[in-house]
Amino acid sequence: MKHFVDTLHISGIREFSEMYINKEDCIFLTIGEPDFNTPTEIKDALKLALDENHTHYPPICGNHELRQRIAKLESMSFFESYTENNVIITNGATEALILAMGVLLGHGDNVMIPTPCFPLYQTQALLTGAEVSNYDTSTHGFQLRYHEFSKHIKENTKVIVLASPNNPTGIVYDEESMITLHRLMEEHPDLYVIIDEVYRSMIYEGEYPSIRDYESTIDRVILVQSFSKTFAMTGWRVGYAVAQESLIKQMNAFHQNLVTGVATFIQEAAITALDVDTQFMLDEYDHRRKYLLKRLALMDVDYIRPEGAFYIFIDIRKYGMDSYTFCKQLADELGVVIIPGIFFGTEGFARISYGANMDSLENGLDRLDQFIREFCL
Amino acid sequence: MKHFVDTLHISGIREFSEMYINKEDCIFLTIGEPDFNTPTEIKDALKLALDENHTHYPPICGNHELRQRIAKLESMSFFESYTENNVIITNGATEALILAMGVLLGHGDNVMIPTPCFPLYQTQALLTGAEVSNYDTSTHGFQLRYHEFSKHIKENTKVIVLASPNNPTGIVYDEESMITLHRLMEEHPDLYVIIDEVYRSMIYEGEYPSIRDYESTIDRVILVQSFSKTFAMTGWRVGYAVAQESLIKQMNAFHQNLVTGVATFIQEAAITALDVDTQFMLDEYDHRRKYLLKRLALMDVDYIRPEGAFYIFIDIRKYGMDSYTFCKQLADELGVVIIPGIFFGTEGFARISYGANMDSLENGLDRLDQFIREFCL
The missing domain is CATH 3.40.640.10 (Type I PLP-dependent aspartate aminotransferase-like (Major domain))
Structure with a gap:
């Protein structure tokens, strides 16, 4: 088994996020978990x-x-x-x-x-x-x-x-x-x-x-x-x-x-x-999802329309950067952390999580808008 | 990995214990855990x-x-x-x-x-x-x-x-x-x-x-x-x-x-x-251990003197039975379940756990005594 274990490394997703953990005023739209606490x-x-x-x-x-x-x-x-x-x-x-x-x-x-x-x-x-x-x-x-x-x-x-x-x-x-x-x-x-x-x-x-x-x-x-x-x-x-x-x-x-x-x-x-009603969480996610879809459309950012989960995969191919460069620059310049598509095996895209709360989403999208206008066009 | 997984089976210890789970009036001296609850x-x-x-x-x-x-x-x-x-x-x-x-x-x-x-x-x-x-x-x-x-x-x-x-x-x-x-x-x-x-x-x-x-x-x-x-x-x-x-x-x-x-x-x-004092548990185990050692000596049962844990390995070689037969007969005839040494890789012995409470130990030892007198001598 050691031959296989030798090839393992800590997830690129975690590693990428952790690069910015001590950066001031950073917004993490990376989170793979609900921001809700467990129901009482x-x-x-x-x-x-x-x-x-x-x-x-x-x-x-x-x-x-x-x-x-x-x-x-x-x-x-x-x-x-x-x-x-x-x-x-x-x-x-x-x-x-x-x-x-x-x-x-x-x-x-x-x-x-x-x-x-x-x-x-x-x-x-x-x-x-x-x-x-x-x-x-x-x-x-x-x-x-x-x-x-x-x-x-x-x-x-x-x-x-x-x-x-x-x-x-x-x-x-x-x-x-x-x-x-x-x-x-x-x-x-x-x-x-x-x-x-x-x-x-x-x-x-x-x-x-x-x-x-x-x-x-x-x-x-x-x-x-x-x-x-x-x-x-x-x-x-x-x-x-x-x-x-x-x-x-x-x-x-x-x-x-x-x-x-x-x-x-x-x-x-x-x-x-198994008996707990979690509809309130779903309603909130859907609210965030609709907000994101609207904002991205207004910003002229292409995306894959998500039907489930709490992620949206934006299409960055028209900006002429690979996904790692795009995400790294976005984080370095404007302090918004999203995950390069290449970590999921697909180049030309990046993942935004709406597990984060609305404030972070609004602020994060404002900055993404600014980034695209200043660095991508 | 499937080739290795194929060779796995559920632990012989668990399997042996579970054979007697529905037998009436059985005493299990098999337990691999403290009978204490977690401290408050x-x-x-x-x-x-x-x-x-x-x-x-x-x-x-x-x-x-x-x-x-x-x-x-x-x-x-x-x-x-x-x-x-x-x-x-x-x-x-x-x-x-x-x-x-x-x-x-x-x-x-x-x-x-x-x-x-x-x-x-x-x-x-x-x-x-x-x-x-x-x-x-x-x-x-x-x-x-x-x-x-x-x-x-x-x-x-x-x-x-x-x-x-x-x-x-x-x-x-x-x-x-x-x-x-x-x-x-x-x-x-x-x-x-x-x-x-x-x-x-x-x-x-x-x-x-x-x-x-x-x-x-x-x-x-x-x-x-x-x-x-x-x-x-x-x-x-x-x-x-x-x-x-x-x-x-x-x-x-x-x-x-x-x-x-x-x-x-x-x-x-x-x-x-890490800050909890567990001395009261150790004192109780040691009390049980000393009780067992005394009883076994009186019953003329050979054993390996345990210095730690909550097990005692009794030496059954002089009874002319393999450990599985000994333990199965003991459980079948007198309803005391202990674990055959062969499950630990060593024939001629059996494991008694004193994770069980004093009542079970006293009663279990009485029956073991009876078993040896009736079936082993």
Whole structure:
């Protein structure tokens, strides 16, 4: 494993942000988490679990009630009838992803990760010993189109990893993308899909087509989910994976060797979280999103229209700078930090997060406007 | 990685215990955790962190203050002056161990694990792609003796993993064992030692010689520690590793790919834990230990005298049964569950835990006495 660990480095996103951490009067539109605090009901549930001394070892695979609740929740929209045996509770989506890749991938395998994507997928895939291929979706509206995408699937491609809604674009993969995925899975009977739905609850417009709508391939889909974004619980480190029972068993054995389990009282509070209404957060994000779209249009900045998550991917190609140079100059000159598209595998774009509050957004957009007028035109 | 994950299975210890979970009137002397609840001060610190809305992402490598406190604590007894850059906060000792093995071991490497040992070491080592060798310490009083042990160190042995105090024996490795380790490290300049000290705070008699006493090899020692046993925090899943800075950096990159980090408010409560006096727990364990030693002597049951942890390894060789048969019969016939030595890699012994309360111990020992008289003589 050391040969793979040797190749790892701390995320470029974090590194880029941290360059400006001590710079005065900087606005960070980089944040990958809600600015909301965790709702009080969830914190109270944790306190109650502590008062009841639920401080002893958790069941390795997770709290039974929590797994049952998740099985029911994840069965609702689909024909699939999951039970708790289809669910494992993990240390955030991060651990769910490495568990899924760890049981599916090894030396000699290929994993297809459409870009732009959250960079963690790439490093995790490399840790398993697999080789990584990418497919640049920017040439097809950030969607998957069979005619092009199928050319990139190799004989040894075992897994496709993707997030919908996507980070960094905020795009929801459309029905044609799902038909493409399904068709590829039918053509390649050993091909699995790991679908990261951590932004699933944050969809502001349009439908949510899912690879889980196709019964014939559902056994080869691993769903990865987290409490982080939906319930403003990033610091709690709790998420889960849903998959066929035999995969969950293998993931559980792996999980036991990585972490033993997720803190007992956190899992109990997560049960309460499932009942919390988070509509007020979504309304606020949508408000910010609409503000951003309006401002960017007025500033004549091109962008990819986001349907979900809390990111907007602006198109900077017309300014004749690569994304790192653009973002570095913007931060150096006007103190606004946004993330270069290249860190997500796609040049010519940059990611603005609206996890930040309205004041930061207004001020940040004012400065971006000034930057473009002074340095880009 | 899937090739290694395929070989994993759920711990034999858990599986054996779970066979009897629905059996009526069963006494479990199997437990690997304190029966104490987490002290109130630590729970209160967590509640305060929640009230202050410390619910957002943690620093990946861990809370700065916690790392500083640990650096100071771990520097005290040794000449080494650790800083926070020598410390990473992990999801229990389990994650600290896989991080350490992950950065040190790969395909083609050998890892030496003296037995009996906690079985997790073996499966974690296999996950890295390394091959595992064992050395049976039972022939030398469960200690390391250069003349024999050195024969088992190969050219490609990169790491020795051991716990002191040991689980399952409760033995503390003596000075001659440490001299042996140090001599081997001097002879093999690429050889590292991972020392698991999760039972370090629970030593009831004798000294604690440490491989960290030797300055010339300290850079190749990785210390693994947990809050679980010392502070009765098994359900909190928080521990740490201490090592040279370059190793911590690599472990941190790996850590980011496994879990992102440890829950923010748990790390804050862990700072408070470091100030909590746990002497009352140690006194109670020592009381139980002395009770067990006296009872076993009266029953003429042989045992390895434990100096630490909360286990006693009884010697069942004179009863003419292998350890699995002995423990299964004891559980089937008299409803006392203890763990077969074979699960720790050593035949002819069985582990009794005194993590259980006095009532269970008294009742369990009565039944063990009856079992030996009725089935073993």
